[in-house]
Amino acid sequence: MKLFFNRNLLLLAALGVFLYGAVIGISSWLKPGEAGTEKPVVSKREAAEAALAFARERFGVGEADTFVTYRTHQLRSTYLERKTLADTYEKKYGDKYPIEYFTVEIRSKSGDQHRFIDVNYTNKQILGWAVADDVLDARLKANPDRTKSETVASAELKRLGYDPGDFTLMSRTDQRATLFLFESKSVAIGDAKLQLEIDADEREVFGFSPVFVVPQEHIDWKASQDWQASLMTWVSLGFMFLMAVAGFIYAIVYRKQISFARGALLTLIYAVFYCTNNLNMFPAFKAESGTAASQLDIIAISIFMNFVTLLLTIGVYVSFVSGAELWRRTGWNPWPRWREAAFGAEVWVSMGRGYLICLFILGVQQVLFFVAEHGFGIWAVADASNSPLNMLVPSLFPLLAWCAAISEEATFRLFGIAFFERIVRWRFAAVLLPSIIWAASHTQYPIYPVYTRLVEVTILGIIFGYVFLKYGFMTVMFAHATMDLLLMGLDLLVTGSGADIGWGLFHMASPLLIAAVLAWLHGRSQRRRRPGILEADGSGAAAG
Incomplete structure (x- = not known):
């Protein structure tokens, strides 16, 4: 129970809660009744x-x-x-x-x-x-009569309750022969005008869709933003590949001293949870693919995503074994092994630290969002590809939090800091560089301008980096997982109903439950191995 009397962490957690609440309150006061996702x-x-x-x-x-x-x-x-x-x-x-x-x-x-x-x-x-x-x-007929098809489309316009006199039939060089675009003369928002798209031939109406056609300038702007996000993501993946290669080389060089069991279970959990998430996202893949994709196309996407996940799994495992060895050679053990007396106490203490640290980081993140929104014009939109509404089993959505915590903390903190410290010989830079690479991989989220996400996540990465250096791997993994679990669990509370709300609360509490079970099981195994043993207090990340 020593954790709950750690004054500094309690103060940081209280500060985070205050910042979070203050930002939410100020934002509500500045923009009362703001429209948002319901x-x-x-x-x-x-x-x-x-x-x-x-x-x-x-x-x-x-x-x-x-x-x-x-x-x-x-x-x-x-x-x-x-x-x-x-x-x-x-x-x-x-x-x-x-x-x-x-x-x-x-x-x-x-x-x-x-x-x-x-x-x-x-x-x-x-x-x-x-x-x-x-x-x-x-x-469709090979060559439908355009004039007769237009008559059918115009009749559909009336049938839907629109006044044909308020619309102008548009013509585009790229449009299909059966597609008719009726632009409203009165309905617009800014420079975006309402168009009714009616797909018809001389016999029947195949489709109807109301759209607001945004200016080409905005289309070009969004394309530029998406390109920048894609570029940063590919740069991040490139550095991650180089880090994986370096880790593989370290594993070969130090193969006689290295422990190939380090991180194996966590890597397996990552792979199973991530593959489960890929299958769970079947509706999201369908939504992104549109009306042209067949069932086989979606299945192929799911298989490909699982193949990519398995490749990433290799990189995560290499990060575990090489990162642990690099730190061991400096004289520091980032996290105790199961057979060490300190493990049970350390996992329990790390979980508690994780909750407190995550509250602080959530407060910092809200401040960063507030400053970015009011100082730099940041804004976000709903994303169908990452919504629990587009999952076969929404209650499984928060499993992705453990995937992120395990893989990213292994790659960018456990291995990344040790790797870059060997290169630059400056600890702050060794924390900063993997944080930037980590942040660049988060720019695909629909938050604009895209560079703001790079800055925000880099700052969070620096905090996670120093948490790792002070308290070790288990604490930073719990802090990361708990932060994501709270946010994802909240998504289930907001968008789910009934059982999903219960599962959301369960996932929020899961770090506590997992740590309690592990500490209890470890205590039993220690007592069986050496009757009468006194458990270590696990107060140091480098214990053992």
Whole structure:
């Protein structure tokens, strides 16, 4: 229980809680009632039922299977946030043209119907629909009559309750022969004008979608931001590859002294959890792939992601064995082994330190976000690819926190600091350099401008680095995992319901439960091995 009387950590945790609460309070005061991502009112099951009822009435779909994904209009959302129009848009058009919604894929049992229907997740309103590309290609005539098809599209415009006089038929050189674009003369937000896309031939309407066409200047700006994020990610991956190669070389050079069991269990946990997450993200892969991807395409993506994960697993394992050896050669043991008397006490103390440190870091992160938002214009948008709403089992989402904590702390702290200290011979630089590489790998998140994420995560990396140097690997791993678990668990509390909320709370408490079980099991094993042994207090990270 020594942990809870560590005055400095308690003060840091209290400071973090104060900063977190103060920033949230000030932000709410500065922007009362700010528009943001809301929890869906409509469940996926209810959305599927609404879509199926519409498909039966409109298209005569019989018995069918459904699959629901969560989607966002990210290009539109970035434009609204960048031009500070998000609140205005939400008030004027949020109900009829929401940024976030459900898409229901419908496959008829007979195999003749394959459609995607968009459903408003706050009121079950049908927002649009499309025929799957494979079915559309099979049903379209080779050369549909454009004039007759336009008549069908115009009739659909009236059927949907729009005034044809308020729209102008647009023409684009890249548009499909059956696609008709009707631009509104009155509905716009900033320079983004409403267009109704209607896909039809002379016989029927295949699809309908309302879109706000953003200016080309914004499209180019977002493309530039995405390119910068992609470049930083690839640079990070390049350095990670070089670090893995260096670790592999160290493992060969020191193979006689090295312990190849170090980190093996944690590496296995990382691989299992990450592969599980890849399978769990099947809906996210479908949402990202759009209407053109087949089931086999999505399965291929999942297999490829697991292959990449296995390659990353090799790098994580090399970081463990080489990092531990590099520190051993300096006379410091970053974390005790199971057979050492200090292990049980150390894992318990590390868990407690982790909770306290994570509270401090969360407070620092909120301050960084606040400064970035009000000083540098940072903003973020919803991301369908990382939402629990796009997972087969949302309650498994927080397992990714352990993957991040295990792999990133092994790579960038345990091995990274030791590796760069050998090169630069300056401890601060040895902490800073892997932190920058780590931060560069986090720039793909939809937070703009993208460089702000690089700065924010680098600062957090420096904090994690010095936590590692002061308290050891287990403490920094628990701090990282606990921080992510609190944030991911909160996502489940906000977007989930029923059991998901319970699982969110469980994941938040899981570091405590894991540490308690490990400390208890270790204590039993020690007593069996040497009856009457007095356990070490585990107060030092370098114990043993």
